[in-house]
Amino acid sequence: MAELTYRDAVARGIAQEMERDNNVVFLGEDVAKAGGVFKSTVGLYEKFGPLRVRDTPISEQAILGAAMGAAMTGLRPIAEIMFADFAAVCFDYIANEFPKLRYMTNGQLGCPLVVRTGNGGGARFGAQHSQSIENWTMMIPGLKVVAPSSPIDVIGLMAAAVRDDNPVIFHEHKSLYAVKGEVPDGEILDTLGTARILRPGKDATILALALMVPRALAAAETLAAEHGIDCEVIDVRSLVPLDTNTILNSVARTGHLFTVEENPRLCGWGAEIASIVADEAFWDLDGPIVRITTPHIPLPAADHLEDLALPNAPRIVDKIARVMNGSVR
Amino acid sequence: MPGPNDFGMVWHLGWNHNMREKQKGSRAAGLPNDDIGPDIRLELYRLQVEIRDCEKRANDLFFQNLIKGTSHLSLGQEGIAAGVAVAMQPGDKSFCTYRGHAHTLARGVPMEKVLGELMLRDNGLMRGKGGSMHLTSVEHGVMGSYAIIGAHLPIACGSAWRAQYLGQTDVSVCFFGDGTTNIGAFHEALNFAAIWKLPVVFICENNLYMEYTPIADVTAVEHPAADRASAYGLERIVIDGNDADIVYRTAQAAFAKARKGDGPSLIECMTYRHSGHSRADPAKYRPEGELEKWLERDPIKIYRERLKEFGISDAQVAAIDAESKRKVDAATEVCKASPPAPVELLTTDVYADGGWSWRN
Ligand SMILES: Cc1ncc(C[n+]2csc(CCOP(=O)(O)OP(=O)(O)O)c2C)c(N)n1
């Protein structure tokens, strides 16, 4: 058992898989000799050498295209897109190429690769380096979409993503890189498509992802202590596949559902889950499904404005307390 | 095997219409040095004729409403598909575009598999799930046909990277048009291939038009691919794409270079499409007389003369022609008799488990 940062967990997860399988290769901008702009891949170049850990030019299309060509002919590449916002520059691969390959070729070809990317806000980087883009990727059939919230999940889900035969978009949260957590020694392997109940509760279900997970947990403590509301907090972890069983079972027990989403409001992942729950668990509900999201705005750089935009524990507490007390939303 | 200098006239030099005449002159005295040989010549001819006949049939089937959606023919561009494919070895990988019927056929994929896919029947290469723009036959090394301009250049780099990393000797070959040289992925891929010295060969088929706009109207240089080569440390190569011999020799040299570990090549092949961009395009935008001029330089016409020059009999040529027609007819019948794919295919192969499930 060791205490590890989320940042170091990234390197450990990649190293674990590279040690296991020689076909795992890693490429991206500044990832090798420099160890990554977020220092999340330090030591990999030294450990695995220049043939397996490769610095690329600033060519997002070439990075993802090359990863795909390597994946469909036998390697298992991990590609880094430095900031998730840059996915827009190479979105053809994410939207048109990776996820359609197997279907269009009637199963002749597959695309087993992982795209890791620095997602999310809170770092005062402004509108083009702070977005939560998980919903950009969730909407595309053929992709798997993951967003871990803790060091141990980073390793376990990274391992699962690398071993998966599908293209997986792996959203690392930039504001979690410094967060520490206990991580056991030895190999760690998790399962894609599994949500995790982090705090059991009987009164309401809160779904959260990535940076919103610690905030939802903090809010749940306050709601219990100050409002007598016992919330179950679920880390969704994987948007595709989506663990609807865990979510629906929780809602059946609590009768209330809240989502805490960092993405701007429209078409956030919570909207899809709200629709599933409304379709399939309507009679389990004792109140409205309420989504707590970033407003539908670009993110500002100024710290006080960005803090105002992203859901935080006080806002989550306030919203849930008011809804649970039956007052107007 | 000839090195680049043995055909220096096509290597480095600008392409021009007189090139073939010059070449003819050099061979006037009995043609002792046939570096290509009759077997390969006949293969180059057979492929061109079969591609031509199959494409013509595709055109007919389209107008009989038996091919739906769209289709992009390579009529007039057969010399490139044949010349490159004959220079390839089993295991080499082809990355094609929506204008990829020719390249797919050239790797030995049966006509009925190609026409079946164009007709969206169950017997097609992908059982109708991909359609004409995405022909793929992994067993023949056809690693997909891509319909987003430029996307497959980086993908071909990745395949070449895999070969380099695993110490495999196959070459990845990427076909694309003149219009593709103006999209970012082209430039990213060339730089990437050059810095990593990847065993990839980029074949630009310059047919003078993007969709409907002349490439010269929208490009800063005369030769859209070759004039960019120096920016990536590559040789400037422009060749006559309507002469399958020249294509074959140039491709061979590029493949040899790639296999030796000496990195990528970019080959610009001058050619012309005889039909419109896609199925229903009457190509009214072409200046008068342009098509006629190029029909004079029809690659198959050129190659028939070539065979004659090298003493191949009319009977051999006629036999290839007849066999090609027979194959196309037979393939057409197979496709017409094939049912559409079963509806279960709608949701197969979205994910690697064979299904489409995104939740539990
Ligand atoms: C990114 C993108 N932009 C535009 C198109 C539409 N489009 C399809 S084919 C084509 C022309 C391509 O020209 P060229 O590369 O010369 O190939 P050709 O069709 O002449 O073989 C265009 C613009 C596309 N498929 N993808």
Ligand SMILES: [Mg+2]
């Ligand atoms: Mg063109």
